[in-house]
Amino acid sequence: MKLKITLLCLVFFLAHLSQTIAQSNVVTGKVLNKTTNEPLVGATVKVLGTKTAVVTDSSGNFSVNLTKGSVLVVSYVGMNSQQKSVRGAERLVFSLEENAESTLKDVVVNVGYGTQKKSVLTGAISSVKAKDIEKVPNGRIEQVLQGRVSGVTVMANSGQPGSASTIRVRGITTFGGGNDPLWVIDGTVLDAGAIGAINQSDIESIEVLKDATSAAIYGTRAATGVILVTTKKGKAGKLSVSYNGFYGVSAPEKQLNLLNATQYAALMNEKSVAGGGSVLFPNLGSLGTGTDWQKQIFNNSANRYSHELSLSGGTEKSTFYLSFGRQDQQGIVASEISNYTKTNIRLNSTHKISKVFTFGQSIGYSHQKAVGLGNTNSEYGGPLSSAINLDPITPVVVTDPVVAASGQYPVNAIKDGYGNPFGISSIVGQEMTNPKAYIQTRLGSFDWSDDVIGNAYLEIAVNKHIKVKSTIGGKLAYWGSQGFTPVAYLSATNNVTKNSFGKSTNTTLNWNIENTIMYSNKIKDHNFNVLLGQGAYVDNNGGGTYASISDLPISSYEDASFNFPTTAANSNSSTYDLTIHKVSSLFARVNYDYKEKYMFTGIYRRDGSTRFGANNKFGIFPSFSLGWVASKEDFWKKNDFVKYLKVRGGYGKVGNDNIVDFGYLSTVIGGFNYTLGNSGLITTGYAPKTLDNPDLHWEQTTQTNIGFDAQLLSNFSLTFDYFNKKTSGILRYIPIPGYVGVSSSPVGNIADMQNTGLEFELGYHKKFGELNFSFTGNFATLKNEVTYVNTDADFINGDAAFQSMGPVTRTQVGQSYNSFYGYQTAGIFQTVADVNNYKNTAGGLIQPNAKPGDFRWVDANGDGVIDPKDKVFLGSNIPKFTYGFTMNFEYKGFDLMVFAQGAGGNKIFQGLRRLDIGTANYQTKAMSRWTGAGTSNDFPRLTTDDQNGNFTNMSNFYLEDGDYLRLKVVQFGYTFHHKLLNKIGASKFRMYVTAENLLTLTNYTGYDPEIGGGVMGVDKGIYPQARSFIIGAQLQF
């Protein structure tokens, strides 16, 4: 409460500041867009020949202090400037015209440690501005980039509200982890975890530095791309207040087609008999359709709310931006244990202390609370996996008192509100449990985080050419979880006899300091801009604790407390310290252009990292790039087809130190424990962890980028880039032979990989009478290839494994990283004769144990037997192309926005079904299984004795195409005419309806083709993304 009052006072104070400029000799006016007749917010109004300048408010109004006879110049990004001389105290109206060419010229892009005009940019930087994302329902920042930036692949990790996404800039840069791009928020380097703490509508712009030329300024950790996020700043002028709020309802887009009880029983009977067993379900007729477990967990009316309020304004001396945001979202799967809330507060301000000194700060606080399912995209339990695998015969609730009193339902079985136990399957066991009962055991468990992210800087304008700037920024993060496990009998294998309550708290304080000197000058037609800088970065600075007590004298999570008395035997705790990671840097950049026609950028950065030993502690990362605006040459004939053309290219080197700490040292660690003596207590054993590698060096990524920017006809803009990105000396654990005897593999620089691709970004804008239409689209291709793997191994087993199949991917030279690897099927043996005809050159049977209905495996190496040597590469999980497009229509007060995105060329591994539970349910695909000659050539027979490995071998049977096109956002809005709003003093009132994830076109048969994670495209029952219908309103004063 105290905080709220303080904030309120602050708001009034700042609002007061904004009014101090109102004085005599004031001229007021309004700036409009000539085409749409809408007010232009944030246009600069300057008194010619003086330093006086103001910015229009949210209604397009301005008031400026001047002397008679002055000339006012009004300018706005993307518009032609307009001048008017002031004769008296009349109200001036400026109507600015849009200028296609100037859009490119005047757009300013954040390039890291400063901005640059897009017209002189020589690198590959994609930009997303506030107006591009304001119509996207409030969510996480990664999602905002999806489909809007060429060359950036975004895949949601889960449909659980608040979940992170997997982002890859220009492909996979390194093996294993460490592929996430570097995030820089308002100049502060932050980890990906900080991204969830930023509120979407606080974003002014997002820039993605894609090529090495641009990213080299962040040398060390820039190989995976750099994403710069700039939050909104206040503008001088009247206080501007903006509110955006919505309410929405979410539902799943689809359910899987699973067998119903009768179908299930028939197939289980068939399967059992085929394997030599008995008929399991003799009375098929009595079963009906049985239980639809998916229906039990999906919520078709999950709620979501969002409120965002911002205030901004200021004087020429001080400006501020203050915002508040609140999101509340239920998940569509088991909403009781799947929901998310986030609260944000942000204050950004800038103060001109004197002619020389400027001080600025930004600080954001966020609190997040996420209740999660506990187990998603895993075949080992959780509501989704259980719903897919459970038999449809077991009832949701047992109402028969005789059954409920039987030994199958002990006292601790979870009961519904009427005292009836939830059904427990006696057919499908292991981790598969009745999801309704499971939900009851997860209540009261959640994760939380509190993040404070901020920075402050002092800028000294030494003279008009030299600026010195010192910035300090960082993140103070607290996060943890809390959980209560009640006494519960979910099944014979899931039996908790003693309740427990646990809490964890973790803290990190990550910070960085940067000092820069900027020198800029223009000598005749030569423009120089020189940056020198120094930085120190600290992260992974903290630790955490976990504590739990068990056997609490309570039965509900609501009563759980650490204040209950407990015994040593019933309490458990652990603590850890993180290993600090520090980077020290020196960097320099030179930008030069001649008449904005010939451009050069050169970057040099030297980084030192704690993750390398003395032999290679420092890495040097240089880059250069050139640009040429051909259309400015005298010989360039003015033509209507190509109005503007800039060709650019560059080459640079960036690094990655995202590896384990102390990989260069051999250390002795604990954890090799054993029990000696009869106390049952553990004695800690120590042993060397691994071999040392003093020569461990930086992973290096070199990248060549060639591209052009063009204005075509009068309405088209086109950006094209080609890149070739090569990572060498990839840091990874070296798979050394086991006889060496170390428990962990040493880290080494062991492989090279290459990504190449083409990127297109196209814009089109035209007015058809009253209808204003714009289109922006992007398309990117990507080819990933491993070009070298340490000679000690032919390949590296993949990171994704599926039950007893083991790794389902493999990394090998000539293939893309983590490609699916397994047997190739060649149809199904229809008859015994087919089996007998599948012979090797010696006349022997290639699959002697196969029976009709089994897969015919391709003898890939032609040695006449089927063994693991016949496994082949079956496709990649990395999309070969990604694309997205946005269409905007505006007609009078109505507007319509359609945004779609997609990806393709990738494979998805569908591992939804448990292999070791023979009685697990099947999808209805199994109805078209092989049941006799000619019945199927792609779905094998069902048997409990699968000697041929039809289902247990990794093969193309498990792979499906991952192509999809998703209608991500469709929004229809109406803006009330501003004349109507004047009565309430509002400058804008707009209402809208939005459909999110309205439609997904795909042949993929799982829940969702968008599957992020460490290895993308491995579906073990991913939490699907929700389809939401939203109604909302925007109000501005």
Added chain:
Amino acid sequence: MKKIQLNYFIVASAIMLSLLSCKKDFVEITPKGQFLTANYYQNKDQCFSALVGVYDVLRKNSGGFENMITMMNAGSDDHFAGGGGSSDGAGIQGFSKFALNATIMPSSFWSDHYQGIFKANVLLDKLPNATMDATLKARFAGEAKALRANYYFNLVRMFKNIPLLTKPVAATDIYNVVQAAPTDVYTQIENDLLDAINVLPGTVPLSTESGRLTKGAAKALLGKVYLFEGKNSLAAAQLADVNGTPGSTSTYGYKLLANFSDLWVVSNKFNSESIIEACHTNAGNSDWGWWGSSSDEGNSVNVMVGPRNYTRPTGSTAADLPSGWSFNVFTQDFYDAIKSDPRFASTVFDLKALKAAGQADYIEGYQNTGYFLNKFLPRQSDVTTGAGTPVLNYRQDTYVIRLADTYLMEAEALGATGARAQALLDAVRARVGLGSVPVSLAAIKSERRLELAGEGHRFFDLVRWGDAAAKLSSRGFVAGKSEVFPIPFSELQGTKLVQNQGYN
């Protein structure tokens, strides 16, 4: 003017660079919570911690999914692999059907043992320079050598053609290692054990040191090693010291337990019949994340051999058991052999009969026979109440060598003839209330099968006796190949190792 600007620029740059040079050590950090290998092994405490690390690998007998007991059982004629389905554990299923190849061979059976050897090698390398009591130093060295011998013995029996490393391999030599002749490995094992016997204590204080190797343990192991080498008289001599007078307490304090069933009581650790014991506890709070690793201290055999989704109707008299994964179910052939033996009830949990009688229910696993391995069934009373995953925190210790085993080994080493051999066999039988049968190799084989059923010895016994092909060819056993495992694929990558015969 321009010059002044430039000067500003240079001065400011110089200030900044000097700022940085102050922070020379900024990117230098030293590890915390761990030690540099070069600085460790200085004193008694550090060397003891390192010795515990060598002991750690003994858990392989019954810890983790890939443990010796369930694996070796699966390849014997007494058991099927079992489990949830034909693919539940590719390695164990593959061994059970003699369909192993380099790819599906679980490499941990190789690498875990080599980790034990590496830790012993490092300790033996560093011990001479440690500052500590000389007697204690000798004992530590003896224990490290005996453990190394045990690990090499497992390796040479499983894989036959293995590298023999008695010092840590230099980084530059990693890929130059070659396999040793099996006889050389056996010689090293013998020497290590003979060295150990010289320095190990006869007995250890139960409360603080039980589980640590003694002279008797080293002798029992050496006797077993000699037996596997066919050096029968040497074997008999070592084992005689261990066994003493059949039925009585031996020099080292060993004596058969009065009740066979007491061997399988979880709390009955370090009893008088136990010679080398693999220790387990729930105090490690084992969880899936590190299951089977060095810090997993639970017994995994328990959950593996338990029936799936075991339930009892109200009023049932059947045992109260938590559920398991139905591995290592007994074959009908074994069931028939033990059905009328006094050890039947302790050995076999006849769930087939219980289900038929309506006393219990379960979900049938792969290759289900309904006969479960009662010696190691998980007990409701042993379910942990502490943290961690309950099924991974069972506490039952397992025997690597127990006295009944050494009795029968000595009788075999004596050529299965003579009064002492007869007395040894009689003692094992008498303990379970069986009368004497004339001693013979056949009688000893039969006794070993019933006495040691499910403890992981049968496959090695069949191979040693040359009976494996006869008993196991119906399962796919190929003489001259299936006696040993294939060398795991990862060991052949870029190395000079040669795959075992028949697996190429």
